[in-house]
Amino acid sequence: MFIFCLVISALAKAQEATVKTFTHADTLRGSITPQRIWWDVLKYDITIHPDYENKTSEGKNTITYKVVSDNYPPVMQIDLQQPLQIDSIVLNGSIKSNFTKEGNAWFVQLPKQKKNAVSQIDIFFHGKPHEAIRAPWDGGWTFTKDSLRRPWMTVTCQGLGASVWYPCKDHQSDEPDNGATLSIIVPDTLVAVANGRLHSKTNNANGTTTYKWDVVNPINNYDIIPYIGKYVNFSERYNGEKGKLDLNYWVLDYNEGKAKQYMPNEVHNMLKAFEYWFGPYPFYEDGYKLIDVPHNGMEHQSAVAYGNLYKPGYRQRDVSGTGWGMKWDFIIVHESGHEWFGNNITSKDIADMWIHEGFTNYSETLFVEYMYGKEAANEYNAGSRKSIKNDRPVIAHYGVNEEGSGDMYSKCGNMLHTIRHSINNDSLFRQILKGLNTTFYHQTVTTKQVEDYISKLAAFNYNKVFDQYLTTTQIPTLQLKFSSNNKKVSYRWTNCVKGFNLPLVLKNDETEIKIWPTENWKNTDVKDNQAMLFQKDAIEKMYYIMTEVL
DSSP states (O other), X not given: OHHHHHHHHHHHHHHHHHXXXXXXXXXXXXXXXXXXXXXXXXXXXXEEEEETTTTEEEEEEEEEEEEOOSSOXXXXXXXXXXXXXXXXXXXXXXXXXXXXXXTTEEEEEOOOOOTTOEEEXXXXXXXXXXXXXXXXXXXXXXXXXXXXXXXXXXXXXXXXXXXXXXXXXXXXXXOOTTOEEEEEEEETTSEEEOSSEEEEEEEOSSSEEEEEEEEOSOOOGGGOOOEEXXXXXXXXXXXXXXXXXXXXXXXXXXXXXXXXXXXXXXXXXXXXXXXXXXXXXXXXXXXXXXXEOSSSEEOOTTSEEEOSTTSSBTTSOOTTSSSGGGSSBHHHHHHHHTTTBTTTEEXXXXXXXXXXXXXXXXXXXXXXXXXXXXXXXXXXXHHGGGGOOOOSOSSOOTTTTOOOOGGGTHHHHHHHHHHHHXXXXXXXXXXXXXXXXXXXXXXXXXXXXXXXXXXXXHTSOOHHHHHHHXXXXXXXXXXXXXXXXXXXXXXXXXXXXXXXXXXXXXEXXXXXXXXXXXXXXXXXXXXXXXXTTOOHHHHHHHSSOEEEEO
């Protein structure tokens, strides 16, 4: 009894330690506050001048916004993370605005404006920005050198937030409707690259050059990124589903030769597969770019960061352990997959980041299938499960800027594979994926919207299935019992949420059977060749479940 009490006590303490206490700062950052809700971002026009030697930066963000409410406090919340400082704020080019500060939130006093009014606010800032220690896993500026010891700079900020390097409305629900402009001032010995298309290159006659880049589509604020280094460019035009797509490759000068040999084929394969599964690349107007970076890579919209050594796999590893992952470039495929899920379709709250990472993780499986066949895809998907921890729910707390478990990658990729096999109609499943990208084109969404859309098109309510994999750490268990003559099989779900109702289709080249397990025992008659379908390994390759034969 004493040992039992100690165990219970230890478990209680461990559980207590995992309960996170959220602060007012978490709410300011992660919720739609009264100082955020009344205005809608129409465009960001950012100017940034980083100082490589001193690891500082200064700049300005002109935010064009629209008033969307009649009743609101005449205060605007702007986010900029310490130790950066706001110097001054000017409304419509002439009205200097007062402001106060609470942590990383800055509250700007503004005159009352009518609903539907459009205004601009200039925010001037400077300081020594947070520096990334292990990009891209933590955020901030990277001030480093290439292999020839020349300056190389960029930013990573997903999760930590774009306000780590420029002032903005740092919440995923509000993307600039009319895109963004990024002007980067750099020494004239370096080249600056960013999202979208190069608008202009201006020699400032003081040893610096300004590169101005324009994005015309809505864009996540964490996707707007400067890249600065000894870049050279080569380009091509790709015949895609929506017409001619401009492909640009910005690489360090000494990588140009191998980049020309390696990158285009990998990109073409990716585009063929993903336009087949998801529909047209979502940003034809802004083009597609790959850009050399000193970290692994990131999904920055129309300017994908690439640091995968120009070799297959993920830094020369196969994340699935099956061998299939060593036949293609993981970073090009995965980070480009985010152009559809993450950039085209964006979660309103980062608690729902599984929408970004789960679908994009599954895009790897779909790429493998397109290139190497369905059996290879089944193996790759099942192999990826070894990274699943089931440590905490995939969906985190809403309104406090908290991401859920890292299982949002492989676990959710396996969840989607499970649902696909349950639907048992690949043509319909492809229609669902394309439909998501059409219905929610350039939009921010919630988990409920995605769940409801899939259930509607599948003509089956999968909400309990989503609940199981997104809100619990339990792996549903299918229990099976056969009659003595193997002519009847009984089955039920255990270790599951109440009402869990995942239908299972089991099949091989000769036959198939569909069963509808619930939490109560059910049974069905089976023929000899159907009984063979109830093999634990075969079931678990298609579905992320546990199987027990009693």
